[in-house]
Amino acid sequence: MELKMEVSFDVTAEEREAILKPLRAYNLSHTGDMAFETVGILLRDPVTQEVVGGLYGKISYGWMFIELLSIPDEMRTRGAGTRLMNAAEDLARQRGCGGIWLDTFSFQAPGFYRKLGFSEFGHIADYPAGHQRHFFQKCLA
Numbered sequence: 415m416e417l418k419m420e421v422s423f424d425v426t427a428e429e430r431e432a433i434l435k436p437l438r439a440y441n442l443s444h445t446g447d448m449a450f451e452t453v454g455i456l457l458r459d460p461v462t463q464e465v466v467g468g469l470y471g472k473i474s475y476g477w478m479f480i481e482l483l484s485i486p487d488e489m490r491t492r493g494a495g496t497r498l499m500n501a502a503e504d505l506a507r508q509r510g511c512g513g514i515w516l517d518t519f520s521f522q523a524p525g526f527y528r529k530l531g532f533s534e535f536g537h538i539a540d541y542p543a544g545h546q547r548h549f550f551q552k553c554l555a
Contacts, residue, residue: 450474451509455501457485457494469498478506480516483523495523499530506554513553520546 422429442448450472457467467489470482480502485494506514516532518524519542524534532550541547 445475448474453478453502453505455498455505457489457498467494469502471502473506473509473511476510476512478502478509478511478514480514483516495526496530503552503554511554513551513555515549515551517547517549520548524548524550 451474453469453471453473455469456465458464459466466486467484468482469480469484471478471480473479483495483498485498503514514532515535516527518527527548527550528534530552532552534548535551536549538547
């Protein structure tokens with residue numbers, strides 16, 4: 415039987431889960447049970463309590479992946495990013511992670527992550543056009 419292919423630009427959460435199901439089963443057969451947690455370190459406005467930035471990541475296979483790091487423009491260069499990253503590193507250690515990895519664009523913060531001890535392990539040239547996407551890691555051993 416040949417499977418029917420269909421292109422969708424509006425994939426539902428259920429369809430995404432259906433795609434993930436066989437991949438998770440395959441991965442599980444090779445790695446054993448995978449603990450998976452999401453973590454957020456939120457920056458809140460002290461008056462309104464509104465979330466105005468922060469860090470969002472995932473922990474799996476003994477590593478933390480930092481998916482998002484966002485600092486309000488008026489807080490840049492004031493240490494908020496460093497404090498968030500230090501908190502993430504402390505949390506990763508508490509959770510027994512061997513390291514942290516992340517990606518950033520050349521117009522964002524590669525120098526910031528280098529200053530924090532991250533090393534580049536790869537990049538994609540001209541993504542987006544005229545820029546690069548950088549991949550960084552930091553071992554916590």
